[in-house]
Amino acid sequence: MNLRRLFLIGTPYLWLLVFFLIPFVIVLKIALSDYAISIPPYTPTLDLSAGWEGVKSFFAALDFENFSFLASDALYWKAYLSSLQIAAISTIITLIVGYPIAYGMAQASDEWRPTLMMLVILPFWTSFLIRIYSWIGILSNEGFLNQLLMWLGIIDTPLTILNTNVAVYVGIVYAYLPFMILPIYAALEKLDGSLIEAAEDLGCSRASAFWLITLPLSKPGVIAGCFLVFIPALGEFVIPSILGGSSTLMIGKVLFEEFFSNRDWPVASAVAVVLLLILIVPIILFQRNEQKQREANQ
């Protein structure tokens, strides 16, 4: 292996090892440490400077104390469950909102499509924080939505939406809608129109042609879109802490508060490790779906 090749491979490799992989090893190590009132606020159970003796005493004293604490305290497993639930419900809503938009885009004329595409991508470039923030003025008690509904005479007293889970759903759907639209649009755009014509010639109604042909053929896009929304929504921190209330339990928020407010690093690290373990399942399923798509395209 020549020097140039070593440099080319080595530089990004070393960077990722130091700043990505090693930090996770440290998280794991601290998750297995004991909490202590000191700086830093934990006592490491693995002492490498003691050499082999240190490693042996580490395994002798190895307990999953922080993890059993997570299991015993209802706050944590409730937060995991509620994150899963919030992420799942908002993924379904995003699908229901996003599918008709992707469908409309796929059927738009050729001159319109690049513009529509640009309009879907543009919000993605705009600050996430600002886009979430913009909903406060809409959803608050004296916000625009309540003003509109009262003006229309639909309600008499303002609805409380901000600082509830409903606001979190709105925020997630809004923030991740482009992630749902784009893969579904990509699947629908490739769809062979003559299949639908054939179905209609053979006596299918438009609705049943959609149900029997369009929907099944767009399934890979739907699956990809659902994972692209579900995975980031699960660990979301910004949306629940800006739009959600004190009763909104999401694991990203719990981790953040455990670290910054309670300063309990070992428990915060254990929360992170468990969240990672939960995320592995959808990530593997997502990659399998992508792999299948790539093979189908070849």
Added chain:
Amino acid sequence: MNRRFSWFNATSLTLGFAFLYLPMIILIIFSFNASKLVTVWAGFSTKWYGELLGNQAFLDAAWVTLKVAVLSSTLATVLGTMAAYVLVRAGRFAGRTLFSGMIYAPLVMPEVITGLAMLLLFISIGLDRGVGTIVLAHTTFTMCYVSVVVSSRLVTFDKSLEEAALDLGCTPFDAFRSVTLPIIAPAVISGWLLAFTLSLDDLVISQFAAGPSSTTLPMKIFSSVRLGVSPEINALSTLMISVVTVGVITASLVSKRSIARQRAEEQAAART
């Protein structure tokens, strides 16, 4: 797919794009509101922009954010382009699976976890937290986005052009500089832009990586948003939205023109 205009499609597109854009449009309009009440219109005024420009804390945060974004996106573009080149061109080497895993993992990693891991690293190696650590953290997660963008261009690029340059006596570095780089340049530029906006935007990772002395704009916005909506934040948001919109539209026009030019050159080459 066969195209059929229908009222259903027109309605779903209109409603969909209204949903995507109305919140931001309302925000922009109300940044010009004379009243401090953010949901009641009281006439046109630009006074919040004036107050914003007079607010030293915001200006300081803006400067930190810009510095971090320029430094980290440039570093991330260099590292990300190298990583993409390794992924697509380097063939087999020891630890390749781990390498590609480390490129793709940050894309799906929740920011709270990346941020926590970074912070724990900085503390355990005794690095003082500040602008430097934010740059390191941002470079690490944005370089992965850059390498995905650049490698998707490298995959479609004809390898024989590089080989021809090597056969004609170019050193590998010269071949990269004078053949590969000009062809993948649009992808490298959009990678840089993506890294830049991601860095500009990032709240969670900065919150972990920043020390008490350095505050970025999103951190500043986040801490004041917790106290409620303020017209100053509306003005700031409007400025940020306009910068990004102008940037994205310019970038897409530039890339459209360079694609058109490339096509014209290819056609000219095919004719001769």
